[in-house]
Amino acid sequence: MAASTSTGTPSWLGAVNDRVGLSALLDHGPLTRIGICEIVGVSKPTASLMMSRLIAAGVVEEQGLRAGAPGRNAVLYAARLDRPLGVAVDLDAHELRASVVDAAGGEHPVVRRALPRGASERSAEREIARAIDDACAADSADPAEVRTVCVGIPGYVDPGGRGELFTETLPGWPVHGLHDRLEQALGRTVYIENDVNLAAIAERRHGAGLDHREFALLWLGNGVGAAFDLSGELYRGTYGGAGEIGFLPVPAAAVEIDPDARTVQDLVGGAAVRRVIAGDRPTADERERLAERIAWAALPLLATLDPGCLVLAGPNAALGGPELAAAVEAAVRRISRWYPTVLATGVIVDPVLAGAREFLRGRVREQLLDTVARVAVA
Incomplete structure (x- = not known):
């Protein structure tokens, strides 16, 4: 007997439409049903069903009304950007900077904290955990919704072997196993990226590149x-x-x-x-x-x-x-x-942090869009 598949079924097609509709809200901001129809290319009844399913899934919300024809107001639909979240972190020898990242790449406060000089006062796990808490507090965000962290460092981690850390500006940080230790301590997916690479990502998206x-x-x-x-x-x-x-x-x-x-x-x-x-x-x-x-x-x-x-x-x-x-x-x-x-x-202001934010934006976006697929399967 051939293996069964859900491809082409109404639930699968609905999930595809829902994902496209949610993408449209992330790309264009709040939209009316007519706006969704024009961008996604679906009928009004289909757009209404899409938004109803996405609201029930907790990834879309109604966000007020837009005045239309005389006597009629259209509901505005918007993606919920309070879940899931990421936190971008950039640190050098003297200071740590951090910011919340949402699926649309919106602006969020940047928190800054001076770092101690002595190796005995430093702890990678403690510094990044505090950065997450500080960034969420400044943004009134729920730390429990932070699933992914990107840490930009002046150096790099060898992806093979014991994951050796090569840097001259992070005293007290573990030389081996940094990635695994951070993921275990934080309970989140962690990316450790070279600071200059992150600056290049920012340059590609917003600057001279x-x-x-x-x-x-x-x-x-x-x-x-x-x-x-x-x-x-x-x-x-x-x-x-x-x-x-x-x-x-x-x-x-x-x-x-x-x-x-x-x-x-x-x-x-x-x-x-x-x-x-x-x-x-x-x-x-x-x-x-x-x-x-x-x-x-x-x-x-x-x-x-x-x-x-x-x-x-x-x-x-x-x-x-x-x-x-x-x-x-x-x-x-x-x-x-x-x-x-x-x-x-x-990119003049905080280029490494800007690159870390851009690095995370796509990943947080995929996490949000994957929510639609999981709901459809369930």
């Missing part, structure tokens, strides 16, 4: 790193360490710029930038000197990937803005055969 098929992002902060966006997909490497260019040796031709520099970190890291720029903003001469350093640091990226666009991001890149980007573009052309467009970041 929006109109480019492929781009490389060069992060200039206290540390130096890179991320590679290949047609909207991040390349992380086999062991998660793609883009850790701060450890690369300085090209021989760049030694004249800084005879004491041995690595790319020495050439364009935070300490090097502070030696080049005396004030809050670079002078024209300082900008040119910094641009040449950055151009040499970028050459490994350009030689490996040959991207059409290079985005300069991070706090030290932001000091120079578009003028620094233009100077780097000119310097790259002067010292090499490559000629990418070099752009200043388009």
